[in-house]
Amino acid sequence: MSIDLHTHSWFSDGTKSPKELVRQASNSGVTAIAITDHDTMDGVEEALAASTEFGVEVVPGLEISVMHQGKALHILGYSMDSANHELAQALATLQEARDGRNNEIIAKLQGLGINATALELKEISGVGQTGRPHIAKLLMNHGMVRSIPQAFDEYLKKDAKAYVPRFAYSAEDAIALITGAGGLAVLAHPVQVDKTLSFLSTLLPVLKSYGLEGIEAYYPTQSKKMRKRINRFAIENDLLLTGGSDYHGDIRPGTRLAGGNNVYVPPELLEKMKERLAAKA
Incomplete structure (x- = not known):
């Protein structure tokens, strides 16, 4: 059994409805799934409604694109109150x-x-x-x-014929929004920022000071060797480990939810997230 804490529905750039993602998780043996659409929690309610029907735990989530010292990062948020005024406004x-x-x-x-x-x-x-x-x-x-x-x-893409730069919050502001809404902030797929992962030694202490609580260690393009290195950085900075498939549906052929021959995400990671949330409450 696996969990999957990084998926996208058609409320952002995925091709499946939130309900379909939950149904697919059930059929794939995924016991818990987070809908982490870009810059929105609009699909969470539908996913939560499907949770009981399909017997899959649903974790409210989102993914925010941020800038930090000239680098583009993605920050995942989990278990926020979607009605939080500051988060909703942002x-x-x-x-x-x-x-x-x-x-x-x-x-x-x-x-x-x-x-x-x-x-x-x-x-x-x-x-x-x-x-x-x-x-x-x-x-x-x-x-x-x-x-x-x-x-x-x-x-x-950047420098292409029709490229327009995006507006982005700072990493500090995005993490504050997530934690202010009662959630856990997690650095997504660090390998996409630097394939060597060497930047983590300086980046993580700074993000930790902003309120970062975790790092995505289990990810399809992050090898076992990379996970071990990420785990060492996590221990040094008292960060939780998370993971997910980054599944977008048909827009990325050949991809699938976590489990099977794709990335496996241990269910106990979610339990540790719940413990951290309870300690913060």
Whole structure:
């Protein structure tokens, strides 16, 4: 049995509904799942409602993109009160910034002679947030690219033809928002920031001083050797270990929820998170 504390639904850039993720977890033998959509908790209520139906524990979560000393980081939050006023306001600000960025990207594409519209984009994204993966699909629909990676390479990544920088909170502010709403803040997939992991020796003490409580050690692209090194850093900084698949559904072919031949995340990690939350209460 495995748990999966890092998944995305169609409320951000995933392709599955929260209920479908919970159902899929049940069918895959995943005993607990966290819905960690980007900059929103809108899918948590649906997932919680499906918890009893499918016999899977659901952990409220989200993932916030932040900047720290010029580096882009992702901070996962767990077990926050979604009704917390400061958190809700901050997430609304992020949504407004995301919408503005999308409009700027569309304007750049139109300037390049691509007849794309905001209405088309919303039809692609559906009920959830709209972001660059949806714009990539829009470019595919217009025959400008053959794949999502090509769309990012030619139009959407930094220094590409239609790139627009995003608004982001600082790591300190994001961690404060999560902890202020009663949650645990965790550094996501450190390997994506630095494949050598050498930055952790200086980064983690700083993030710990902001209120960081954990680090994502179990992740599909983090080897057993990497996990051992992350574990040493976690012990040095009194940080919890977490893990998850970063499952997005069909948008990333070949990926799946935790367990099986994918990343395995020990259930006892969630129990330790609960103990830390109880100690903070």
